[in-house]
Amino acid sequence: MTNKCDVLVIGGGVIGTSVAYSLCKRNYSVMLLERSELASGTAGATDGYITYHTKKPGIHLDMGIQSGGMFDQLAYELHDAAGIDIEYEKNCGSIQVVDREEDYPYIASMVKEQHEQTRLDVAMYSIDELRKIEPALSPSLIGGLYCPTAGKVNPMKMVFAFAAAAKNLTCKIMENTEVTDLIIQNGRAIGVHTTAGSYYADYIVNAAGTWAGNLAKMAGLNIPIKPRRGQILVTETLAPIIKTTMQCARTTAIKLNPKMLETLPEKIIRMGTGFCIEQTADGTLLLGFTREFSGFDRDVTLEAIDYIAARAVKFIPALEDVNFIRSFSGLRPYTPDGLPVIGKVDEIEGFIMAAGHEGDGICLAPLTGEMVAEIISDTELSFPVENFSYKRFA
């Protein structure tokens, strides 16, 4: 087997496989190196929201809208190329539910800004109006924002579909292959050492998600990506009970008014909890979430289960009699400003970053893959990359 190719992609998550697929469509020979198995990282322990209103107006929201708009075509393409249905549900809609009066003004003003600054179809609704869309919501809630154009997808299927489509073109997928060091010669990254031999390429893409900071260190760079854990409970299979993806508005209200934190119990601040719920194509409900800084630990904690379960029943009373059967946690690749790190690295030629998508990696994966392929092929960029430089943290 040859150990040389055009591009080495490090990381078999949704970003790495998307990058590999975009490159293969342009005829590059690619090797994708994954230390464990495909989707064993964060992309295998996540929700599948494709939402816009959760992103800050400006580049974040613009990127979300553009990447989200690619799913329609992508779902067809991947089904064709890999025979895998990524369970993309266009326009399933998304709701951010307000359960505390004090959160309402913040959400309402954000909605106004989003609506005025973009073409985004988003507005505030009363709880009675929301219950016409989602009858399962508790009448005791206050109201919230509704964005009818939001979608959802099965992230794990996305990873396997990107990988299979890339493999059918010009990609070799190497699992159980951990990159242990970069090979740098005269300021240029020319290859990597791994637990399964050394590989060489013209370009090396760091798509190692939460762990991308460790790989950047091998290149002598300090890129502040760190793990932010999210815990999720999975219920037994149910008949369709909700069709939108939902979240509570508290996390957003706190983001917009951090002072609010002072009024919340310590436990809740530490867990960074909010609430979210999504029904998958299989009928299970995914209940979340936490946003915690607890290192690389992927345990599920009893205090989080307690919190999430109780909040689920508060928002959707019919869940009272429902069983939860499984739990998992994933590590969002957090960056200080919530934006990913994408693009070339000045210090080391041939080394390209594509990581740090925090809570938006599923939604932003299609566009990220294209941008990296455009950078490598030196063609016109579909989205400006300047804002995603690691230099902003210097």
Place this chain on the structure above:
Amino acid sequence: MKDIIICRCEEVKLSEIEKAIEDGAETIDGVKRRTRAGMGLCQGKTCERLIAGIISEKTKKSISQIIVSTKRPPVRPVRLSLFKGEEDDE
């Protein structure tokens, strides 16, 4: 061999498990992520050993290398209403 159902909860057939292994799955988690086998109500209590056996046969790996799934709560299904949550949610 007949295409028997290996995971009863999720109705996953032997051929689907074999296809997942051909696609690169070498662990219980790898098969689970591709097929949903083991994700059902019993959480793999019924099918996990069977799946491990199939992987072992195809890949010549030992069972201990194959069953590496971390066990997370709950041990058996638990009703959501059993949890009380935070005081601020009263």
